[in-house]
Amino acid sequence: MTQIEPQNLLQDRTADSPQFQANLPERYRADRLFQAAALLAVLIALAVLVMLLGDVLITGWPRLFTDFPDFLTSFPSRRAAQAGILSPLVGTIWLLVLTALFAIPTGVGAGIFLEEFAANTRLAQLIEINIGNLAAVPSIIYGLLALQVFVRWMEPITGGRSVLAGGLTLALLVLPIIIVATREALRAVPSSIRQAGFALGTTRWQVVRDHVLPIALPGILTGTILALSRAIGETAPLITIGALTFIAFLPPLSPLIEGLRSPFTVLPIQTYNWISRPQPEFQNNAAAAIIVLITVLLLMNATAIYLRNRTQQIRND
Amino acid sequence: MSENLAVSRPVSRWKPQRKLSQWSERIVYCLFGAFALLSIATTAGIIASLIVEAIEFFKVVPFTQFLFDREWTPLFANPQYGVFVLIFATLMTATIALSVAIPLGILSAIYLSEYAPPRLRRWLKPALEILAGIPSVVHGYFALIFVTPILQALIPGVEVFNALSAGLVMGIAILPLVASLSEDAIFAVPQSLRQGAYALGTTRREAIQNVVLPGALSGIVGACILGMARAVGETMIVTIAAGQNPRPINPDLSFLDPRISVQTMTSFIVQVSQGDAPVNSIEYKTIFAVGMTLFTLTLLLNICSFWFVNRFREKYE
Structure with missing residues (x-):
């Protein structure tokens, strides 16, 4: 290691004929500092994640597991110790199913249309720009749209502030995500497969249905699961369309239309309601509900990541 | 039998039965095309529903009052509508x-794209994705229950609901978005540029700061603007942690004090939606006027980002 005297450095810099100074020790030191700063940034993000999860677990765990599974099987109540998350949990499942039913066929269909049937047309470009814009629209704006369209204009069908309106809202919200995921998955399928199909005289739809779609399916599924996990964490648009916070019944399964048109609540909204109460007992309830919510989300995310890693490995093999 | 068949069939070329597949092709094309148009319909629906109610609002409240009032008190007996408060x-x-x-x-x-060893990266990326998937209501809980008490201990004069804690946690919430979009941009800078820099004798940090980052600048700035759009539209964190307290615009700039409670555009919409504002009341119209303002702001930011990315993109072969 060569030590460079600071005075020497100063003289060199101020001299009229500036001589090149490699000054490596100094530069390597800056390098290490920079790398440490970059690592620190990642660590801060992870530390916050750990603190967040830790705080929720410590606060909510005792509540969740006193008289287990009472917390999961009781309705919300004015008394914190008796309140549970049955109706929000069931509401979340209703919304998950409805959103999937509405958003997956339309999103995948639109993705197929844009990638396979209308690739590189003016229309596809227009829709692409439009989807880019939609992805940046705040979710609460979707809530306002839904309030106007699904709750007011379509009230005879949806029954106003109902599960059905909520499902339609979330489906619109995640539609752009599913479309983008579908397109990316389809783009990754080699075009030789399509050409082989065409050479055998199949139509475009037959090629897509029998050959392209099966290969792209894991990718589409990954994107779809991530989109759905975003949907069940949403709060703002559902507050806007008037999901209630105190529901002491479950939507009936038969007749189905009755269930679809009944009012509802979901886990994030129940959580929000409990957070905004001053008593600490309700905040313990909120933490316990968050544990349930995050468990569901983590399971969905883990499935998606697992699927993606597996397909990447297959592709690499 | 078989001889019979062979005789009765005229000796002509084989013709495939195409009717059915042509029909299904046409049906699929129209159906999926309609799904794709749904995204355009969503945009149109958002704009239409916002404009319709906003026009109704401006029939009651003059536009100048909306822009130039110094206070935001739409729920008071003597309402003022200075949207700049929000x-x-x-x-x-x-x-x-x-x-x-x-x-x-x-x-x-x-760190993720330049420094992290591949094994570590395989763990860090899903961790950041989990952070991105945490619902905003959970972030809001974290801000109110965990971060605010810490801030109160460190800084004098921090209220229970304050803009600082909401803002800090919101920063953590949008960090994964900024990080992953920036990483995409950095990843797109070709390896040969880095090698060229090393060949000129730069250290790793110098190559990153002087070659890689300028090359990825358009994407990184685009990511930051999109992060801004996300932060502007973020709802639950500010509603839970920053309170519902619109501060009048005073010359002493006290409304910019981050230690006190404020009301953002999104938290105002939530406040009114929770109160079950009757349709056609002025409160109902107000949330659409505020929603219109919010939508315009995020749209401008989005266009900015789009323009920036396209205008300053470095094209590599």
């Missing part, structure tokens, strides 16, 4: 969020 509060929380998310996000992106 806009300033929104921009303040968003600025605090960005001052966390931009440095940490870009540094994380640099």
Whole structure:
């Protein structure tokens, strides 16, 4: 290691004929500092994640597991110790199913249309720009749209502030995500497969249905699961369309239309309601509900990541 | 039998039965095309529903009052509609969020793409994705229950609901977005540029700062603007942690104090929606006027980002 005297450095810099100074020790030191700063940034993000999860677990765990599974099987109540998350949990499942039913066929269909049937047309470009814009629209704006369209204009069908309106809202919200995921998955399928199909005289739809779609399916599924996990964490648009916070019944399964048109609540909204109460007992309830919510989300995310890693490995093999 | 068949069939060329597949092709094309148009219909629906109610609003409240009133008190007996009260509060929380998310996000992106060993990267990326998947209501809980008490212990004069804690946690919430978009941009800079820099004798940090980052600049700035749009539209964190307190615009700038409670555009919409504002009441119209303002702001930011990315993109072969 060569030590460079600071005075020497100063003289060199101020001299009229500036001589090149490699000054490596100094530069390597800056390098290490920079790398440490970059690592620190990642660590801060992870530390916050750990603190967040830790705080929720410590606060909510005792509540969740006193008289287990009472917390999961009781309705919300004015008394914190008796309140549970049955109706929000069931509401979340209703919304998950409805959103999937509405958003997956339309999103995948639109993705197929844009990638396979209308690739590189003016229309596809227009829709692409439009989807880019939609992805940046705040979710609460979707809530306002839904309030106007699904709750007011379509009230005879949806029954106003109902599960059905909520499902339609979330489906619109995640539609752009599913479309983008579908397109990316389809783009990754080699075009030789399509050409082989065409050479055998199949139509475009037959090629897509029998050959392209099966290969792209894991990718589409990954994107779809991530989109759905975003949907069940949403709060703002559902507050806007008037999901209630105190529901002491479950939507009936038969007749189905009755269930679809009944009012509802979901886990994030129940959580929000409990957070905004001053008593600490309700905040313990909120933490316990968050544990349930995050468990569901983590399971969905883990499935998606697992699927993606597996397909990447297959592709690499 | 078989001889019979052979005789009865005229000796002509084989013709495939195409009717059915042609029909299904046509049906699929129209159906999926309609699904794709749904995204355009969503945009149109958002704009239409916002404009319809906003026009109704401006029939009651003059536009100048909306812009130039110094207070925001639409629920009072003597209402004032100075929307800039909400806009300033929104921009303040968003600025605090960005001052966390931009440095940490870009540094994380640099670490992930330039420094992290592949094995570590395989763990870090899903961890950041989990952070991105945490619902905003959980972030809001974390801000109110965990971060605010810490801030109160460190800084004098911090209220229970304050813009600072909401902004800081919102910064963590949008960090994964900024990080992953920046990483994509950095990843797109070709390896040959880095090798060229090393060949000139730069250290790793110098190559990153002088070659890689300028090459990825358009994407990184685009990521930051999108992060800003996300922060402006973020709802639950500010509603839970920053309270519902619109501050009048005073010459002493006390409304920009981050230690006190504020009301953003999104939290105002939530406040009114929770109160079950009757349709056609002025409150109902007000949330659409505020929603219109919010939508315009995020749209402008989005267009900015789009323009920036396209205008300053470095094209590599």
